[in-house]
Amino acid sequence: MILRTDIFPKCPRDTIITCLLLLLIPTGYYFQLFVVIPAYHEIWSPAYYFHFILMNFLLFNVCTNLIGTVFVDTSIKGLLVTSKSKPGWRYCTECQSYAPPRSWHCKTCKICIRQRDHHCIFTSCCIGLENQRYYLVFVSYMFISELICAYYSIYYLKDYLIDDFSTSSILKFIFPVCSMFFEFNTKQLQLVFIKLIFTGMLGNGILLHFHIGLMFRNLLTYERNSKSKCDRGKLYNTKVALGERWYLVWIAPWIVSNTPSEAIYCDHFETTKDT
Numbered sequence: 001m002i003l004r005t006d007i008f009p010k011c012p013r014d015t016i017i018t019c020l021l022l023l024l025i026p027t028g029y030y031f032q033l034f035v036v037i038p039a040y041h042e043i044w045s046p047a048y049y050f051h052f053i054l055m056n057f058l059l060f061n062v063c064t065n066l067i068g069t070v071f072v073d074t075s076i077k078g079l080l081v082t083s084k085s086k087p088g089w090r091y092c093t094e095c096q097s098y099a100p101p102r103s104w105h106c107k108t109c110k111i112c113i114r115q116r117d118h119h120c121i122f123t124s125c126c127i128g129l130e131n132q133r134y135y136l137v138f139v140s141y142m143f144i145s146e147l148i149c150a151y152y153s154i155y156y157l158k159d160y161l162i163d164d165f166s167t168s169s170i171l172k173f174i175f176p177v178c179s180m181f182f183e184f185n186t187k188q189l190q191l192v193f194i195k196l197i198f199t200g201m202l203g204n205g206i207l208l209h210f211h212i213g214l215m216f217r218n219l220l221t222y223e224r225n226s227k228s229k230c231d232r233g234k235l236y237n238t239k240v241a242l243g244e245r246w247y248l249v250w251i252a253p254w255i256v257s258n259t260p261s262e263a264i265y266c267d268h269f270e271t272t273k274d275t
Ligand SMILES: [Zn+2]
Pocket: 092, 093, 094, 095, 096, 099, 104, 105, 106, 110, 111, 112
């Protein structure tokens, strides 16, 4: 495994979205544990401890898998081949190197990425071979965190933020950002943040559903409309994405879980499915 040294975003779009994500993660953690949960469970009571441990486990896995996604180098840097091609490899004129099957040149990262799935604007890097596992765990735990926050936020909205159902409070609820220009207070700020949590949860849910669907069929994003040549059944395909010890990667990112060696690049497979 090679680690990236240049991890900084390569374009303004990536910079803005990555900074927003890095701001939202600790804010969400603080809001949930120190604002919402204490409204329902006395601080440091057994119920509060349960949420404290759960949220810390989620935060730990979100952060460490995000670090794994960003730092693991998925590019062809370590295997630059300029003199001769192997079967199935193609020549990339921009990298001036041969690149393995299923690799793709990223215009933002300016290099070919092994088993490239897509360029992620939230992490400012490409998702491909070796960092896909961290990315999928990161997205999954982000979604679970947002789901828990959204669940509690519904009660918090009802009990603390919306005190009456007058026209003005409904307008404040629908347009929280606009109403902040007229009346800026903590309530309005919390309302904006809760809406962000809901938006994030919906977006993340769609993203997770999309990527899990691809993972089960052993497809990359740009192959999504084609028939998979690498599909060996859901269990094997899961091992290709999350590694042989796919059931342990959910505990911590440093648990070793290697991709089955014969599955890398999927260039040995000739049929479409095992029978
Ligand atoms: Zn290239």
